[in-house]
Amino acid sequence: MHVQTVAQANLSRQLVTGRGERSLGVDALFGSIELIGARMSFSRNTEIYGDEEPADYLYKVASGAVRICKVLDDGRRQITAFCLPGEIFGFEVGDVHRFAAEAIIDSRILVIKRSTVVALAARNGDVVRQLWAHTARELQSMQEHMLLLGCLSARERVVAFLRMMAKRISGGNEVELPMARQDIADYLGLTIETVSRSISQLVNDDTIGLPTSRHIVLRSLADFSQLNA
Amino acid sequence: MHVQTVAQANLSRQLVTGRGERSLGVDALFGSIELIGARMSFSRNTEIYGDEEPADYLYKVASGAVRICKVLDDGRRQITAFCLPGEIFGFEVGDVHRFAAEAIIDSRILVIKRSTVVALAARNGDVVRQLWAHTARELQSMQEHMLLLGCLSARERVVAFLRMMAKRISGGNEVELPMARQDIADYLGLTIETVSRSISQLVNDDTIGLPTSRHIVLRSLADFSQLNA
DNA sequence: CGATAATTTGATTTTTCTCAAGACGCGTGG
DNA sequence: CCACGCGTCTTGAGAAAAATCAAATTATCG
Numbered sequence: 056m057h058v059q060t061v062a063q064a065n066l067s068r069q070l071v072t073g074r075g076e077r078s079l080g081v082d083a084l085f086g087s088i089e090l091i092g093a094r095m096s097f098s099r100n101t102e103i104y105g106d107e108e109p110a111d112y113l114y115k116v117a118s119g120a121v122r123i124c125k126v127l128d129d130g131r132r133q134i135t136a137f138c139l140p141g142e143i144f145g146f147e148v149g150d151v152h153r154f155a156a157e158a159i160i161d162s163r164i165l166v167i168k169r170s171t172v173v174a175l176a177a178r179n180g181d182v183v184r185q186l187w188a189h190t191a192r193e194l195q196s197m198q199e200h201m202l203l204l205g206c207l208s209a210r211e212r213v214v215a216f217l218r219m220m221a222k223r224i225s226g227g228n229e230v231e232l233p234m235a236r237q238d239i240a241d242y243l244g245l246t247i248e249t250v251s252r253s254i255s256q257l258v259n260d261d262t263i264g265l266p267t268s269r270h271i272v273l274r275s276l277a278d279f280s281q282l283n284a
Numbered sequence: 285m286h287v288q289t290v291a292q293a294n295l296s297r298q299l300v301t302g303r304g305e306r307s308l309g310v311d312a313l314f315g316s317i318e319l320i321g322a323r324m325s326f327s328r329n330t331e332i333y334g335d336e337e338p339a340d341y342l343y344k345v346a347s348g349a350v351r352i353c354k355v356l357d358d359g360r361r362q363i364t365a366f367c368l369p370g371e372i373f374g375f376e377v378g379d380v381h382r383f384a385a386e387a388i389i390d391s392r393i394l395v396i397k398r399s400t401v402v403a404l405a406a407r408n409g410d411v412v413r414q415l416w417a418h419t420a421r422e423l424q425s426m427q428e429h430m431l432l433l434g435c436l437s438a439r440e441r442v443v444a445f446l447r448m449m450a451k452r453i454s455g456g457n458e459v460e461l462p463m464a465r466q467d468i469a470d471y472l473g474l475t476i477e478t479v480s481r482s483i484s485q486l487v488n489d490d491t492i493g494l495p496t497s498r499h500i501v502l503r504s505l506a507d508f509s510q511l512n513a
Numbered sequence: 514c515g516a517t518a519a520t521t522t523g524a525t526t527t528t529t530c531t532c533a534a535g536a537c538g539c540g541t542g543g
Numbered sequence: 544c545c546a547c548g549c550g551t552c553t554t555g556a557g558a559a560a561a562a563t564c565a566a567a568t569t570a571t572c573g
Contacts (some may be wrong), residue, residue, distance in 0.1 A: 125431060133434040135427055153427065169300035180409050187416035191377035194419055197426040198382065200363055200535055202354060204433035205362040205473035209561065236520065244434035246562055268570080270519060438529070465552065475530055480553055497537085497552060 067196040088140050092165035097158035105143060105153045106155045109194060119162020120233035123239065125154045134242040136196065137234065141225055146172070159234050204244045212243040213253040217263065228273035236268075321394035326387035328426060335384045341395045343374040348391020349462035353470065354383045365425065366463065368452055368511040372418060375401070388463045433473045441472040442482040446492065446500050459501035465497075 094179065097103055104276060106176065107123055114121075121138040135154060138144045146169070158164075176182040203212055216239060221230040232239075241245045257263045264272035305306055321344065326332055332343065343350075350367040355407035365384060366375045374385060396401075403474045425434070432441055445468060449460075450459040469476045486492045 127431075127435055131435040133431050135430055148417055153424065180412060180511060183409060183412045183416060187412060187419060188377055190416060190419045190423055194423040194426060195382065197423060197430060201364055201426060201430055202356075202362050204430060205470075206356055206360040235518095241434075247520080247564080248522085248559055252561095255521070371561095437516060464550095477531080477553080481529095484553070 060278060071109075091171065092167040094263070095164050095165060095166055096161070098161045099158060101158050103156040103158060103164065106152060108151055108152050110145065110152045111169050112146040113143065113169055113172055114156070115143050115165040116140045117163040117165050118170060119164070120159040121162060121164070122157050122159050122234065122238055122242075123154050124157065132241045133244070134238060135200070136193075137220075137238075137242065139233075147184065148190070153257065159238060196221050209243075209245050209249050210253045212245065213239075213250060213257065214262070216243055217273065218259075219272065221273055230271045232269045291490075300388070317389050321396040321401070324395055326391050326393060327390045330387050332385040332387060332393065333381050335381060337381050339374065339376040339379055339381045340398050341374060342372065342401055343399055344372050344394040344396075345369050346392040349388040350391060350421070351386050351388050351463065351467055352383045360458070360513065361470045363467060364429070365422075366449075366467075366471065368462075368509055372414070375418070377419070384436065388407075388467060389472070394464065395401060438478050439473050439482045439485065442468075442479060442486065443491070445472055446486075446502065450500065459500045461498045461500060 075263075083253075097119070100228075103121060104110075114281050116138050118140055121139075121144060122134050122260065123136040123138065124132055124134040124145060126132045136144070137159070138156075145152070147153065150169075168189070169214065171180070172186070178184060203215055207215065217230070220232060221228055222245045224230050225232075235251050236247045240250045243250065245253075254263070254265065264274060289425040323346065326348070332350060333339075333341075333461065342511045347368050347369055349369075350373060351363045352367065352373060353361055353363040355361045365373070366388070367385075374381070379398075399409070402414070405415060432444055436444065446459070449461060450457050453459050453462075463471075465476045465479050472479065474482075483492070483494065488496050489504075491502075491504045493503060495501065
């Protein structure tokens with residue numbers, strides 16, 4: 056797992072914020088990052104920000120995919136979330152990132168200064184409410200994830216994961232996964248081998264099809280556990 | 285695990301809210317629930333609210349302890365949080381509870397109407413900010429918990445848990461745990477036997493002392509993993 | 514085409530779960 | 544005061560799940 060240093064990414068952080076802070080209405084923040092944010096590109100496996108770094112920006116995925124993760128001293132890694140196009144990440148209530156963000160594949164990311172958001176929030180209650188609602192949605196998905204990590208077997212986790220990704224990426228029952236098996240493993244609290252074996256087993260069961268290793272076709276929806284909401 | 289029905293609890297929900305909504309300053313909400321909330325008692329293993337129930341109230345633990353949990357169809361249970369005296373729970377951004385809350389031991393709970401909070405928030409930006417900050421803290425502790433569930437061995441989980449409880453309950457290295465082994469197991473994503481064995485092993489290692497089964501004395505702080513922040 | 518990374522598969526070990534039984538603690542009623 | 548019952552906790556033995564170690568296969572990219 057080669058994650059390049061943050062240095063070169065920071066180099067290109069020539070942010071253009073400062074304009075557009077004046078008149079943002081109800082859809083204030085999140086719909087408007089496109090307008091006021093700087094566009095940045097991150098190639099595969101580069102760090103967008105690191106754990107413990109100051110949280111000076113708010114990010115939105117324009118294209119690509121991002122993992123939010125933390126690595127323990129001994130190398131064990133937990134991925135707490137995947138961020139897909141249209142999704143926001145990197146906003147902390149404190150001023151330091153508690154997890155790192157890395158591009159899974161080449162990604163275009165919109166970046167807006169945290170100070171802009173804070174200033175906006177100070178004057179506009181709707182912005183605060185939107186930020187809060189966003190935090191609440193994150194909380195909910197963390198709770199779902201905890202259910203998965205605490206209660207489900209390996210096979211159940213993989214099924215829940217594939218189903219979730221299909222829903223989020225394509226809305227149907229066919230997906231092209233952007234992430235590697237290792238990422239899936241670290242998201243599900245399993246090893247890469249266990250993930251691979253679970254997938255193989257699902258293919259044998261004809262629960263899923265696997266035209267290529269990243270392309271999943273969900274076959275028997277019946278086989279899907281309760282984490283489906 | 286006998287959790288009594290919510291019916292009898294609801295019976296006594298003669299809430300007295302409606303007053304006190306006028307003039308709440310910066311410390312608006314959370315410091316003032318004592319003043320405007322109704323006091324209720326819940327005995328051991330009674331439900332405070334159920335999963336999927338309308339979220340009409342906000343709660344604060346006056347004394348006792350509460351578990352926030354969800355039970356899957358097949359009986360597997362995940363406890364996502366323990367709430368101790370002084371802590372707030374039960375506030376959802378949507379209008380339905382996504383988890384249940386149950387008293388672990390006899391508890392006194394302060395209850396305030398959600399509508400009161402919402403009305404307050406509509407007029408007072410600080411209240412929104414406080415609610416948001418609270419949600420953000422919850423999010424953070426869920427993320428910590430996910431790290432635990434996804435990365436740590438049984439022994440490490442138990443150690444992290446005991447350390448956390450000692451810190452939260454007594455601040456020192458001696459605690460009287462309010463919850464049973466089964467609750468600990470469901471919080472840590474382990475079985476009761478594995479929790480018990482891990483604790484026995486810690487006692488043998490002299491990492492902890494165990495005067496009684498609920499009374500924990502932390503001995504070798506060195507043995508504590510990185511989830512210590 | 515060859516090198517490198519990603520994925521799969523196999524054999525084995527370790528961890529955790531499961532099933533079962535015993536020990537302990539505690540309140541109640543004799 | 545003691546015996547009993549009940550819930551909780553601990554311990555043991557065996558089974559199952561997942562991890563680990565190792566290697567083979569398949570994809571990807573210059």
